[in-house]
Amino acid sequence: MRLNKIILSFVSALVILFSTSVASFAKVVGDKIILGAAISLTGKYSSNGVHTQNGYNMAVDRINSMGGVKVGGKTYKFDIIYYDDESNPKRAAQLAERLISQDGVEFMLGPYSSGLTKAIAPVTEKYGVPMVEANGASRSLFTKGYKYLFAVLAPANLYLDVAIETAVELNGGKPVRIAQAFEQDAFSQDVRLGILDAAERTGSKIIIDDKLPKELNDMAATLVKVKQMKPDVLVVSGHTKGALTAIRQIAEMKVDVPMLAMTHCDAAKLSKQHGKNSQYALCASQWHKSLTYKDDFFKDGMTYAADFEKEFGYDPPYQSAESSAALLVFKDAFERANSFDQKKVRDALAATNMQTFYGNIKFAPGGQNVDKPMVLFQVMCDASGKCENKVVAPLKWASAKLIHPIPKWSER
Amino acid sequence: MDFLVFQYPMITLQACLDGILLGVLFALIAYGMALQWGVMNIINIAQGDLVILGGYIAYFMYLYGIHPAWGVIVAPVIMYFVGIAIYKLVINKVVDRDLFISILATFGISILFMQLMNFAFGADVVLANSGYGTTMLFDNNVVLPNSKIFSAFISIVFAICLVIYMKKSKLGRAIRATAQNARAAKILGVDTEKVYAATFGINAALCGVAGALISITFTIHPYMGLPYTIRSFMIVIVAGLGNLPGVAMSGMGLGVFEEFADYILGTEFRIGSVFLLLVLILVYRRFKLSRKREYLK
Numbered sequence: 001m002r003l004n005k006i007i008l009s010f011v012s013a014l015v016i017l018f019s020t021s022v023a024s025f026a027k028v029v030g031d032k033i034i035l036g037a038a039i040s041l042t043g044k045y046s047s048n049g050v051h052t053q054n055g056y057n058m059a060v061d062r063i064n065s066m067g068g069v070k071v072g073g074k075t076y077k078f079d080i081i082y083y084d085d086e087s088n089p090k091r092a093a094q095l096a097e098r099l100i101s102q103d104g105v106e107f108m109l110g111p112y113s114s115g116l117t118k119a120i121a122p123v124t125e126k127y128g129v130p131m132v133e134a135n136g137a138s139r140s141l142f143t144k145g146y147k148y149l150f151a152v153l154a155p156a157n158l159y160l161d162v163a164i165e166t167a168v169e170l171n172g173g174k175p176v177r178i179a180q181a182f183e184q185d186a187f188s189q190d191v192r193l194g195i196l197d198a199a200e201r202t203g204s205k206i207i208i209d210d211k212l213p214k215e216l217n218d219m220a221a222t223l224v225k226v227k228q229m230k231p232d233v234l235v236v237s238g239h240t241k242g243a244l245t246a247i248r249q250i251a252e253m254k255v256d257v258p259m260l261a262m263t264h265c266d267a268a269k270l271s272k273q274h275g276k277n278s279q280y281a282l283c284a285s286q287w288h289k290s291l292t293y294k295d296d297f298f299k300d301g302m303t304y305a306a307d308f309e310k311e312f313g314y315d316p317p318y319q320s321a322e323s324s325a326a327l328l329v330f331k332d333a334f335e336r337a338n339s340f341d342q343k344k345v346r347d348a349l350a351a352t353n354m355q356t357f358y359g360n361i362k363f364a365p366g367g368q369n370v371d372k373p374m375v376l377f378q379v380m381c382d383a384s385g386k387c388e389n390k391v392v393a394p395l396k397w398a399s400a401k402l403i404h405p406i407p408k409w410s411e412r
Numbered sequence: 413m414d415f416l417v418f419q420y421p422m423i424t425l426q427a428c429l430d431g432i433l434l435g436v437l438f439a440l441i442a443y444g445m446a447l448q449w450g451v452m453n454i455i456n457i458a459q460g461d462l463v464i465l466g467g468y469i470a471y472f473m474y475l476y477g478i479h480p481a482w483g484v485i486v487a488p489v490i491m492y493f494v495g496i497a498i499y500k501l502v503i504n505k506v507v508d509r510d511l512f513i514s515i516l517a518t519f520g521i522s523i524l525f526m527q528l529m530n531f532a533f534g535a536d537v538v539l540a541n542s543g544y545g546t547t548m549l550f551d552n553n554v555v556l557p558n559s560k561i562f563s564a565f566i567s568i569v570f571a572i573c574l575v576i577y578m579k580k581s582k583l584g585r586a587i588r589a590t591a592q593n594a595r596a597a598k599i600l601g602v603d604t605e606k607v608y609a610a611t612f613g614i615n616a617a618l619c620g621v622a623g624a625l626i627s628i629t630f631t632i633h634p635y636m637g638l639p640y641t642i643r644s645f646m647i648v649i650v651a652g653l654g655n656l657p658g659v660a661m662s663g664m665g666l667g668v669f670e671e672f673a674d675y676i677l678g679t680e681f682r683i684g685s686v687f688l689l690l691v692l693i694l695v696y697r698r699f700k701l702s703r704k705r706e707y708l709k
Contacts, residue, residue, distance in 0.1 A: 044635050220430050241537045253546065273541075
């Protein structure tokens with residue numbers, strides 16, 4: 001009995017000690033600004049999680065080596081505490097809670113994917129912790145009235161509506177017939193909403209509207225319908241699996257469609273995995289290295305890509321570029337706020353209006369970036385079978401002319 | 413609801429053929445499951461993960477410039493030993509315990525395999541290109557990817573070989589004897605331990621073949637195993653244990669059912685309809701069983 005009491009008092013002493021010492025863990029320790037991030041380092045999002053982490057790390061190193069962040073006449077350096085959220089939303093929310101209430105982090109960077117950002121946002125909102133995220137594009141993130149959430153990327157509903165508008169334009173301004181197949185997850189369904197909006201705007205008609213299951217492996221049925229109904233545009237979004245499955249089966253079933261628009265082509269490494277079969281696919285992307293945006297830290301997209309490759313050994317996907325941009329936004333906001341007060345930093349973030357190598361950044365009241373259009377690139381292959389992604393829209397950055405309509409399989 | 417499928421006979425034909433080609437592949441996986449379920453009374457939740465592992469073997473061959481079709485030979489050999497290893501490490505400890513223990517154990521193996529594959533091979537979706545082209549029938553109205561035809565053909569070849577092996581070889585006879593009555597087989601000198609290990613190995617090898625075929629026809633990803641486990645479970649439930657023609661028929665039936673569900677209800681109900689069918693069949697079986705019991709009374 002006595003022993004129990006001793007243990008109990010020992011444990012409570014520990015708890016008290018721990019809870020008081022937590023307060024001394026502040027977000028700014030010495031000359032370091034400590035940011036927190038829960039990222040998918042294992043689990044199904046781990047590849048993109050690593051791209052995100054590499055993007056963050058690249059920017060931290062660059063900003064620190066180029067003079068750091070100047071606040072109140074003093075120079076600070078960035079540091080990030082990472083936790084692995086195992087690609088699991090529940091775990092991500094727990095970790096956000098832990099970062100804030102145990103580690104004392106007062107500023108957060110976003111995780112990878114809309115789903116995980118959705119899990120974390122209520123937590124950061126509850127504690128009033130400003131979060132700049134770079135990988136959650138779902139529209140529903142920006143309609144909840146979150147005050148502390150800022151996304152450097154364009155929302156998901158804008159991913160492919162450019163494609164529909166381009167198709168209408170190429171059709172002489174006349175409405176087009178659209179076939180679409182979307183996975184049933186938050187992101188793809190948002191892309192679908194964007195297409196529905198664009199269809200309504202242009203008076204286009206949706207003739208096939210399929211939903212793909214998460215376990216998607218086979219979309220032959222959709223493609224047979226496409227073959228019979230002959231739409232003008234086929235839109236597919238189902239993450240990397242959707243992109244790979246679609247290209248494989250379109251090639252195998254020789255489905256002829258004048259325009260094929262999709263998402264996640266670069267994440268799926270379409271041109272590498274499918275070679276010439278992926279030719280002419282139109283892909284939505286947040287960023288491409290050939291864009292001409294500039295900043296002081298990374299100069300421009302081409303330089304960023306070269307530096308990134310030198311450090312990590314691969315060409316940066318847009319997930320890395322947007323993650324790097326998130327740090328630039330934080331730096332800018334800290335300096336303008338000239339304070340580490342969360343409210344002031346939040347207000348400074350809301351007033352952001354800047355250009356980075358990744359694109360212009362200006363936040364709408366909902367938190368999404370409204371100043372950066374999506375780009376569309378098309379997979380183009382040369383005679384030797386080497387394929388490359390070339391930007392075709394918007395016209396300002398186009399490095400190649402859109403090939404439309406896609407040549408028939410019998411003529412390739 | 414979309415009844416396009418019934419208005420155009422060509423689409424109906426296409427759906428049937430797609431379904432049959434898909435179903436044959438399912439049947440191969442299900443046959444492995446039925447075999448070890450029948451012999452060892454173990455429901456292997458990790459079945460789908462073994463399939464995916466087989467797929468990765470073919471994929472890596474493809475990466476190193478070997479045609480992935482050779483995976484059909486290599487994957488089963490490697491997977492046979494993987495199967496034996498799993499048996500020696502885990503399954504032999506649960507083999508004569510109740511079904512629940514074995515489900516838990518294989519569920520654990522499944523999670524472990526998923527995470528290990530994710531760790532070793534990365535979370536990217538990958539595939540192996542066979543470059544087999546396409547067969548067009550009826551004035552290009554029905555298209556059949558040759559890779560699907562190839563997988564169906566290989567599945568049938570392996571199934572036939574296995575049936576002959578089970579009938580003629582010594583090990584095959586020992587396996588069948590153990591399935592009928594393990595104790596009696598043991599008394600008569602069959603080394604049941606060895607039979608169990610071989611059975612699990614053969615099951616893993618079949619999964620390896622199926623996986624290699626899936627990497628050629630579809631895509632693979634560390635977390636994609638479960639749907640294959642579910643489908644094979646379902647096929648075995650419908651066909652019953654130790655009933656190979658039944659497994660083949662119910663496999664193809666399920667394939668066709670899935671395709672039609674896809675056309676009529678939409679792709680989103682594809683997997684759902686499989687579950688619904690499973691429930692209906694279980695209810696029906698129970699109903700039939702209860703009538704039988706009454707009759708016995």
